Amino acid sequence: xxxxxxxxxxxxxxxxxxxGLALAMLAGPAVAEDFPTAAVNTSGLAVTDKTVTVGILHxxxxxxxxxxxxxxxxxxxxxxxxxxxxxxLGRKIEVIQEDGASDWPTFAEKxxxxxxxxxxxxxxxxxxxxxxxxxxxxxxKDNGLLFYPTFYEGLEQSKNVFYTxxxxxxxxxxxxxxxxxxxxAKTYYLIGSDYIWPRTSMKIARxxxxxxxxxxxxxxxxxALGDTQFGxxxxxxxxxxxxxxxxxxVGGSNVAWxxxxxxxxxxxxxxxxxxxxxxxxEVLGIGGENLEGFYxxxxxxxxxxxxxxxxxxxxxxxxYGDKAVIGDVTQAAYLGPWLWKAAVERxxxxxxxxxxxxxxxxxxxxxxxxxxxxxxxxxxxxxLRIGQWRKDGQADLVYESDLxxxxxxxxxxx
Amino acid sequence: xxEYTMEEVGNIVVMQGFSGLSLxxxxxxxxxxxxxxxxxxxxxxxxxxxxxxxxxxxxxxMSKLAVAYDIVNSYFVFAIIAAFILAFWIGYGVEFLxxxxxxxxxxxxxxxxxxxxxxxxxIFRSAFGAKEVSAELPEWLLxxxxxxxxxxxxxxxxFVMALALVVTVGVYLYMFRSRAGLRVRATVQNRxxxxxxxxxxxxxxxxxxxxxxxxxxxxxxxxTTIASTGPTTGSLYIVDSFMVVVFGGAASLMxxxxxxxxxxxxxxxxxxxxxxxxxKVATLMTIVVILMLKPEGLFASKVRK
Numbered sequence: 001x002x003x004x005x006x007x008x009x010x011x012x013x014x015x016x017x018x019x020g021l022a023l024a025m026l027a028g029p030a031v032a033e034d035f036p037t038a039a040v041n042t043s044g045l046a047v048t049d050k051t052v053t054v055g056i057l058h059x060x061x062x063x064x065x066x067x068x069x070x071x072x073x074x075x076x077x078x079x080x081x082x083x084x085x086x087x088x089l090g091r092k093i094e095v096i097q098e099d100g101a102s103d104w105p106t107f108a109e110k111x112x113x114x115x116x117x118x119x120x121x122x123x124x125x126x127x128x129x130x131x132x133x134x135x136x137x138x139x140x141k142d143n144g145l146l147f148y149p150t151f152y153e154g155l156e157q158s159k160n161v162f163y164t165x166x167x168x169x170x171x172x173x174x175x176x177x178x179x180x181x182x183x184x185a186k187t188y189y190l191i192g193s194d195y196i197w198p199r200t201s202m203k204i205a206r207x208x209x210x211x212x213x214x215x216x217x218x219x220x221x222x223x224a225l226g227d228t229q230f231g232x233x234x235x236x237x238x239x240x241x242x243x244x245x246x247x248x249x250v251g252g253s254n255v256a257w258x259x260x261x262x263x264x265x266x267x268x269x270x271x272x273x274x275x276x277x278x279x280x281x282e283v284l285g286i287g288g289e290n291l292e293g294f295y296x297x298x299x300x301x302x303x304x305x306x307x308x309x310x311x312x313x314x315x316x317x318x319x320y321g322d323k324a325v326i327g328d329v330t331q332a333a334y335l336g337p338w339l340w341k342a343a344v345e346r347x348x349x350x351x352x353x354x355x356x357x358x359x360x361x362x363x364x365x366x367x368x369x370x371x372x373x374x375x376x377x378x379x380x381x382x383x384l385r386i387g388q389w390r391k392d393g394q395a396d397l398v399y400e401s402d403l404x405x406x407x408x409x410x411x412x413x414x
Numbered sequence: 415x416x417e418y419t420m421e422e423v424g425n426i427v428v429m430q431g432f433s434g435l436s437l438x439x440x441x442x443x444x445x446x447x448x449x450x451x452x453x454x455x456x457x458x459x460x461x462x463x464x465x466x467x468x469x470x471x472x473x474x475x476m477s478k479l480a481v482a483y484d485i486v487n488s489y490f491v492f493a494i495i496a497a498f499i500l501a502f503w504i505g506y507g508v509e510f511l512x513x514x515x516x517x518x519x520x521x522x523x524x525x526x527x528x529x530x531x532x533x534x535x536x537i538f539r540s541a542f543g544a545k546e547v548s549a550e551l552p553e554w555l556l557x558x559x560x561x562x563x564x565x566x567x568x569x570x571x572x573f574v575m576a577l578a579l580v581v582t583v584g585v586y587l588y589m590f591r592s593r594a595g596l597r598v599r600a601t602v603q604n605r606x607x608x609x610x611x612x613x614x615x616x617x618x619x620x621x622x623x624x625x626x627x628x629x630x631x632x633x634x635x636x637x638t639t640i641a642s643t644g645p646t647t648g649s650l651y652i653v654d655s656f657m658v659v660v661f662g663g664a665a666s667l668m669x670x671x672x673x674x675x676x677x678x679x680x681x682x683x684x685x686x687x688x689x690x691x692x693x694k695v696a697t698l699m700t701i702v703v704i705l706m707l708k709p710e711g712l713f714a715s716k717v718r719k
Contacts, residue, residue: 061536063646065544194691224691226650228641229440231433231571232685232693238566239418239426252650255546255642263640264429265558265566285546285642289556 030345032090040089040349043143046119047350052091054079054340055098055114057125057135062102063251068127070281070326071149071333072097075124077319078337088341089348096120104134111135115142121350122147124336127329129153129196136161145352147336150329151276151299153200154408159356162339163379165332166299167408168201171276173208174384174401175297176246180213182399183272185243187218191233191257192248192277194222201248201276204413211412218242223249228256234264247275254282258290268293274386279327283393291389298328300369301387301395312368325393331368338364339374371403379406425564430686436571438678439578442671443636444651445658446585447629449670452659454602454622456520457513460527462655463648464534465627468504469497469634470549470643471542477549487552494577497635498628505627509620517619531648538645546644555639570639577636581629582671588625589667598622661701663711672712677701 037049046053056075058068079093087093096118098110107126114120115138122145126132129152139146139160146161154167179185188209192198202220209215218240221233237245245266249257254277261267273294280302283291302313302325312334317324339359344350347358360376373381381403387395448462459465473493480489512530516523555573558566589595600608601618609615634647641650662673680700685693705711 060544061539063649065539066546066644066646069544221690224694227690227694228637228650229437229681231436232430232682233690235426235430235433236686238429239422252546252642252644252647255548256640259570259640260568262556263558263568263570265560265568267557281545285548285644287548287551289551 030086030088030090035089035348040344041351042349043351043353044119045121045350045352047091047121050091051094052088052350053094053096053118053120054337055096055118055120055123055125057098057100057107057110057114057123058127059102059131060097060099064100064102064127064131066251066285067281067329068100070330071124071127073320073324074149074316074326074330074334075336077316078334080319081315082337082341088344089350093337100125100131104128104130107131108134108138111138111144111146112142115139115144121145121344121352122340122355124149124333124340126150132156132161143352145340145355147340149333149336151332153197154410155200155414157377157379157408159378160352161378162336162359162374163406163408164335164339165329166382166384167379167406168197168204169407169410169413170299170379170382170384170404171297172201172204174404175274175276175386176205176208176213178386178399178401179244179272179274179295180209180215183243185215185272187216187240187242187244189218189237189240189242189245190220191237191245192222193225193250193253195225198222198248198250198277202246204410205246207413223253223257225251225253227253230257230260231264234261234266237266238264243272245271245273247273248277249275250277254278255285258286258294262290278389279329280325280393280395281327281330283389284325288389288391288393292391294389295398296387296389296395297384298387299382299384300326300328300331301385301397302326303387303394304369304385304397306368306370308366308370309368335364335367335372335380338366373403375406377406377408379408381405421564425562428565429567430682432567432571434679434682436568436575437682438675439571439575440637440640441654441658441674441678443574443578443581443629443633444655445662445670445674446581447626447633448655449626449659449662449667450585450629451623451626453666453670454598455517455619457517457623458520458524458527459623459626460524460652461508461531461534461648462626462630463650463652464531464538465501465505465630465648466634466637466651467534467538467643467645467648468501469494469631469636470638470647471538471547471634472497472500472631473635473638474542474547474549474643477551481550486550487554490552490555493549494632494635497631501631501634502624502628505630506620506624508627509623513623514616514619531652535645535648542645544645546642546647548643549638551639573639574636577632581632585629586667594621657698657701661705661711663713666711666713669711669713676712 041047058072059065083092100107124147126148127150149164151165151171190202192202206217276297278296342362343355343359347354360374362374364372384401386399388398389395451457451459476493480486555570558568597613597618601615658674662669681697684696
């Protein structure tokens with residue numbers, strides 16, 4: 001692993017991420033006087049001589065709070081760190097947090113409130129595709145700016161959104177290539193929850209397995225969201241004896257799936273399993289003993305060894321307690337405020353129209369996941385990593401791909 | 415199925431039979447508490463799932479203690495007892511503060527208990543965090559039991575089955591073989607008359623409600639072995655619980671058992687031969703059709719109206 005900022009390991013880990021960005025961006029912190037408000041804000045956003053207001057819009061209540069809490073924490077941490085460094089264009093960031101309450105129309109309403117009443121310069125938020133799809137028309141109509149953290153199914157690109165997680169092909173293709181080679185896998189069993197993300201992902205996975213890997217899909221199964229009984233499905237898998245189970249089960253079902261899989265005798269000693277829906281956050285609920293030896297394909301694992309990440313993990317734990325864990329999406333959410341800062345500073349303006357065109361091409365070298373680059377299609381170039389779960393809930397890195405270009409509308413996979 | 419050997423097919427039949435029975439005991443355990451409350455008192459307890467979550471969180475907390483004192487292998491039984499006691503007393507309090515004021519307005523109990531379920535979810539979230547947690551389980555509850563090569567019987571399934579049996583027999587003995595149960599049945603059949611012969615029907619209601627909640631707590635504790643524990647865990651169970659109770663016929667213990675068995679077998683078999691979601695759809699359709707033909711459920715009770 002060749003990280004260009006190795007020299008920074010001499011610094012205190014907590015400061016590494018912050019200092020790194022400062023070094024990369026500017027010689028010293030910007031002062032507000034250099035950027036008069038009238039010049040940096042021509043579109044009536046909530047920007048004063050001292051402050052700039054942004055929004056955070058996630059579910060702090062309801063079913064999705066399980067997943068979205070980590071994103072809220074990461075975004076607040078990044079904003080606090082940016083403020084410590086002097087803010088953006090010399091202005092402190094102030095946050096208005098709204099609760100989407102796991103309800104998609106609420107996301108649209110709150111987006112409208114943040115954009116039209118509060119005039120926020122950017123929003124960090126949404127988690128499920130459903131909430132993003134609900135909020136998207138509002139962002140496009142009011143010309144807002146959204147940083148969306150979750151890995152998702154792709155098939156979307158908007159002027160008003162930057163996607164800091166992976167789109168489906170980035171997460172799926174390299175992972176399948178790896179396991180096909182590593183386990184000499186010929187037969188695959190696909191299983192996911194029954195909604196758009198797993199279904200789109202499995203469609204891509206099936207095409208890739210059949211057309212590029214010469215493998216065979218021996219079963220494809222979708223579980224109703226919230227279903228907790230897997231007895232029959234597991235028996236079907238046992239009958240088919242696939243070389244690899246490829247899983248994208250989410251939520252409470254995910255916990256039940258792994259607990260029952262293990263209890264049915266299908267553990268890593270007997271069965272290879274690659275999942276795209278388990279991060280460190282999910283492991284808390286599933287229990288490390290039920291995952292031990294299975295693989296996850298993600299762009300980030302908490303256990304990544306590089307100076308950026310060590311600084312990030314230390315800062316996160318300092319802010320949220322020693323037991324806090326960081327999953328893939330949490331890290332992607334952490335990138336949002338940093339990317340927005342970069343966009344504004346490159347544009348020398350808070351105006352959405354200017355910031356949006358300034359960001360593509362930007363290279364963020366201080367990301368905990370390592371180097372990322374913003375593509376003109378508003379997604380990030382990133383690496384895919386395969387982690388093998390340990391009993392203690394952390395993953396050992398077993399594979400790392402080269403940088404993968406984002407391709408939200410993959411030809412031949414739709 | 416000619417691509418498989420006879421032995422493979424045999425193994426699958428055994429394991430599939432077991433998973434049907436296992437689903438049966440899960441559904442039964444889920445529904446028993448609700449059946450007692452709904453069947454005996456006519457109260458629609460929408461917070462049933464949250465009482466299960468109380469049991470689950472109790473188990474998680476106990477497991478933390480167990481890890482600290484290094485008694486992971488034996489704590490689970492105590493966790494179940496603690497889950498029962500805690501859920502029982504919370505149920506007792508809820509009846510006193512909320513439910514007893516609404517007996518004459520049965521539809522309002524639905525709204526009130528639904529509100530209660532939201533309140534409880536938020537309490538879990540504030541107290542234990544929004545993320546899911548898991549209990550440290552004893553070694554003997556993990557993994558599978560292999561009678562022969564090729565057959566795996568999940569141990570947690572056997573455990574849930576045994577517990578469902580114990581609870582069902584317990585409820586039966588309480589309801590049909592004890593003085594307290596006699597008072598409950600008398601109150602259900604004719605509340606005014608029961609009061610006239612000196613039964614404290616208010617006390618009976620309170621105990622019945624608390625008992626139903628306590629059993630929900632036991633179910634929640636047991637389900638930590640097979641599913642998740644989080645603030646909204648309860649909502650995963652509430653629909654299935656109601657389905658079992660309504661399909662069985664509201665006021666009948668036998669009906670609940672028969673209904674849990676029927677639904678479990680149908681679902682388990684259909685999900686094996688169809689896709690999982692289609693299996694569920696087919697099961698629900700069957701239930702709807704049967705309920706249209708027999709609106710009172712499988713076992714209609716003879717209650718004086």
